[in-house]
Amino acid sequence: MRTMGLDVGSVTVGVAISDELGWTAQGIETITINERAKQFGYDRVKELAAEYDVNKIVVGWPKNMNNTVGERAEASEKYAEVLESRTGIPVVLWDERLTTAAAERTLLEADVSRKKRKKVIDKLAAVMILQSYLDSNN
Template sequence: MRIMGLDFGSKTIGVAMSDALFWTAQGVKTIRRSKKELDELRELIREYEVMEIVIGYPKNMNGTLGPRCTLTEEFAEVLRAEFGLEVKLWDERLSTVAAQRTLIEADVSRSKRKHVIDKMAAVFILQGYLDSRQNKNS
């Protein structure tokens, strides 16, 4: 059983997966937004035996909810209805910034960063959620 983390963007969906012990998040892939995105997510849910989904919730820096939050909430509802799994929204402020910084520090070229940034942001989102779970259980 695993927890899936998603960075839900307008063009792509970054996907990360927890390890079996729910300690670490690993990037899995970036899915292009299309009519087949649910099919790709369904396959990953089956393959990794996903029990829960965490989606980055794009609050504004001051904590208010913007238009992207509404789209994310609607997508979460679609996932709940489609897969029958618990879907949680997780504050993703600065996850893309942190992912970008990590890739720059790793000396990943700008063109390569463009292809993995959403997957890396999903890792940061999911890792934050996993760390929060660990802290609650401690």
């Protein structure tokens, strides 16, 4: 059984998956979503969860720096709630403050071009969210 990590944004959802022992996270995909068209990628997440035999999903929870819940965190809460009802898989919210900034820094340090960074940043943020969750539970 594996754990899936998601970095939910307004345009994409970064997806990461754990190894079977739950020690390491690997990025697998970035799903394009469209909030206006109400296409949030739930079906693709469900497909990936079935493919990888996922038993838990961790959704990044972008709380404000003062620990309050803002608009994006509320959107993540709603996403997690709908995802759990659609998949039947338990969903955990995980504090993701600064993960996108850390992912950006990592990619800059690796001298990844802006165009390539845009394609992988959400997937890398999902890896960081999931790895943080795995590390806290091991």
